Amino acid sequence: MHNQGLQDAFIGLVDTNRGILYKICRMYGATEPDRQDLFQEIVIQLWRSYPAFRGDSKFSTWLYRIALNTAISDLRKQRRHITTINPDSLPTQLQDIQYNSEKEEQLQSLYAAISRLTEVEKALTMLYLEDKSYVEMEEILGIPQNNLRVKMNRIKEKLRKMTKEAVYGVGNT
Structure with a gap:
């Protein structure tokens, strides 16, 4: 289980870099629902990877890498299936992107x-x-x-x- 300090730091960094996520979702999502789904998938991948972030590069560089890889992988898969994840393990303070x-x-x-x-x-x-x-x-x-x-x-x-x-x-x- 992730502690509150880790979650707060993650939320702050993602909120600071929200514009990057918006642009990636807009670039790779064809429709509004696609963008929202991609945003959620990127946040899930960022959250899963965050404990391993060592700070060797800027957070925004790391975020770009994870977000772009997620977006490109999602496009390449071209499959629409529901992936389940325990919602209790995700940060709840992040809001969806508003366009x-x-x-x-x-x-x-x-x-x-x-x-x-x-x-x-x-x-x-x-x-x-x-x-x-x-x-x-x-x-x-x-x-x-x-x-x-x-x-x-x-x-x-x-x-x-x-x-x-x-x-x-x-x-x-």
């Missing part, structure tokens, strides 16, 4: 283009948009910096093309 519909509309076109990227491209794009350095990206994704730079340039070009297609229509560029 702002106005901001949602503003980001819709960006996410539409990003949604057409591969799982790894999505993760790299999100980290790039978060102004993470290539050193941090390498630590989170486990991909060498040189490869990350090449991938990012290709992704930018891909997104430019997709954005033009969305604005001008396919074939009118």
